[in-house]
Amino acid sequence: MVERRQPILVSEAVSRVMNYAKLGEKERVSLTEAAGRYLAEDLIAAHDVPAFDRSPYDGFALRSVDTQGARFDHPITLEVVGAIGAGFVHKDTVEAMQAVRVMTGAALPSGCDCVVKFELTEESVDNGKDLITIKKPFETGENVSFQGEDTKKGTILAKKGTYINPGISALLATFGYSEVKVAKKPLIGVIATGSELLEVDQPLEDGKIRNSNAYMIMAQIERAGGEVIYFGQFSDDFDTCFNAVKEGLAQVDFLITTGGVSVGDFDYLPAIYEKLGATVLFNKVAMRPGSVTTVASFNDQLLFGLSGNPSACYVGFELFTRPVIQTFLYNGTPHLKHIKALLGEDFEKANPFTRFIRGQLDYDVEGRCIVTPSGFNKSNAVTSLAETNVLIVIPAKTKNNERGSVVDALLVEEVQGSEWPWDKVVLSYR
Numbered sequence: 001m002v003e004r005r006q007p008i009l010v011s012e013a014v015s016r017v018m019n020y021a022k023l024g025e026k027e028r029v030s031l032t033e034a035a036g037r038y039l040a041e042d043l044i045a046a047h048d049v050p051a052f053d054r055s056p057y058d059g060f061a062l063r064s065v066d067t068q069g070a071r072f073d074h075p076i077t078l079e080v081v082g083a084i085g086a087g088f089v090h091k092d093t094v095e096a097m098q099a100v101r102v103m104t105g106a107a108l109p110s111g112c113d114c115v116v117k118f119e120l121t122e123e124s125v126d127n128g129k130d131l132i133t134i135k136k137p138f139e140t141g142e143n144v145s146f147q148g149e150d151t152k153k154g155t156i157l158a159k160k161g162t163y164i165n166p167g168i169s170a171l172l173a174t175f176g177y178s179e180v181k182v183a184k185k186p187l188i189g190v191i192a193t194g195s196e197l198l199e200v201d202q203p204l205e206d207g208k209i210r211n212s213n214a215y216m217i218m219a220q221i222e223r224a225g226g227e228v229i230y231f232g233q234f235s236d237d238f239d240t241c242f243n244a245v246k247e248g249l250a251q252v253d254f255l256i257t258t259g260g261v262s263v264g265d266f267d268y269l270p271a272i273y274e275k276l277g278a279t280v281l282f283n284k285v286a287m288r289p290g291s292v293t294t295v296a297s298f299n300d301q302l303l304f305g306l307s308g309n310p311s312a313c314y315v316g317f318e319l320f321t322r323p324v325i326q327t328f329l330y331n332g333t334p335h336l337k338h339i340k341a342l343l344g345e346d347f348e349k350a351n352p353f354t355r356f357i358r359g360q361l362d363y364d365v366e367g368r369c370i371v372t373p374s375g376f377n378k379s380n381a382v383t384s385l386a387e388t389n390v391l392i393v394i395p396a397k398t399k400n401n402e403r404g405s406v407v408d409a410l411l412v413e414e415v416q417g418s419e420w421p422w423d424k425v426v427l428s429y430r
């Protein structure tokens with residue numbers, strides 16, 4: 001007799017998995033290696049930026065008070081008493097009717113309170129003295145980049161768990177971090193099961209397919225911020241798969257398998273969990289694709305039994321594995337980014353389960369988000385995944401969802417994500 005599985009709501013399944021999510025360790029890496037990693041500590045401004053008042057232009061620093069009354073027909077003349085490029089400091093205090101030639105980024109000489117661009121001055125030499133004339137008045141503070149105008153010492157600039165994008169790298173360098181404390185990447189093992197699987201470089205044979213899921217999952221792990229250890233593909237043989245899972249588990253933080261989780265004669269994962277003594281958190285979720293997704297816990301590890309069907313495997317990873325990886329990396333918003341969007345075409349099919357349709361996000365001329373299903377969208381589809389950057393949520397039992405209607409959508413390529421989208425995203429029903 002075939003086993004009858006009891007489906008649970010997607011939100012309930014995610015919450016069961018998240019009960020086992022854990023924070024990872026920290027490690028120090030060089031600033032160069034930190035790009036693309038996640039901060040393990042808040043990034044706090046160690047000093048004001050800029051750290052001193054400076055010139056934003058190539059020109060002359062002077063005292064605004066000296067320019068009062070200057071007009072086109074009544075120019076005033078100042079003596080140029082020094083010249084500094086960026087990186088240098090003019091040592092004397094500038095006195096009345098004096099100016100200092102300053103380049104962009106140079107510290108504002110003491111006594112000066114404004115900068116006049118070269119283009120607004122006329123230069124001359126008289127009796128060996130360098131002079132400039134100015135034909136309009138300037139205000140105090142004009143053309144000055146003030147100390148702390150970019151940020152003040154002590155400001156929290158990025159929270160721990162933030163993805164280190166090029167801007168964060170610039171900030172880390174600004175504050176002198178030659179080494180950065182980042183979240184250690186979780187090590188995630190990948191095992192593909194199935195006697196039908198050919199290696200990628202093997203020619204096609206009758207009844208066989210190339211193993212695409214392993215490569216898809218490895219790329220998903222990397223996109224989610226994890227590190228992959230690939231254990232290979234194994235035929236549907238209980239002992240072979242059991243040993244692969246057992247040995248794999250000993251080396252990783254989390255383990256993903258693909259295939260063999262349903263009720264078929266050669267679907268050995270349920271029996272493997274049993275022999276291992278793992279606790280199955282669920283083995284049926286009210287979602288399509290990916291209803292067979294099974295997650296089990298073993299000691300403090302999680303085993304993700306993703307479906308063999310490519311689209312189901314993809315969706316299972318994004319909904320259940322991604323937030324666990326992102327939590328490990330200290331991201332407080334570990335789930336897929338949730339948005340509301342307009343459906344780009346009619347979607348007629350109804351399903352007893354909530355559907356996560358692979359689609360593409362685009363913007364119309366008014367700037368609205370439009371999400372459109374990507375072609376062939378069955379659970380066993382592989383081609384539609386190539387153009388997927390969003391999962392469109394179609395509520396259970398609804399049909400004739402019309403083009404232009406507002407739907408929930410989850411962005412798979414957005415780094416920072418959502419905190420807990422499931423209260424807002426429509427729930428699944430049996």
Ligand SMILES: Nc1nc2c(c(=O)[nH]1)N[C@H]1C(S)=C(S)[C@@H](COP(=O)(O)OP(=O)(O)OC[C@H]3O[C@@H](n4cnc5c(N)ncnc54)[C@H](O)[C@@H]3O)O[C@H]1N2
Nearest residue numbers: 192194211212213214259260261262267292307308309312
């Ligand atoms: N009687 C029932 N049959 C099935 C049910 C059910 O509830 N009752 N569920 C169906 C659903 S839903 C799905 S999804 C699949 C899940 O199957 P498994 O996770 O057990 O995966 P397999 O049986 O091993 O393979 C399914 C399918 O995927 C292909 N596959 C497997 N591995 C890979 C890979 N690495 N790369 C690419 N493609 C892969 C495999 O050849 C099969 O075509 O079960 C339904 N059946």
Ligand code: MOO
Nearest residue numbers: 289290291312379
């Ligand atoms: O798990 Mo299956 O994908 O619902 O088709």
Ligand SMILES: [Mg+2]
Nearest residue numbers: 260262264267
């Ligand atoms: Mg199967």
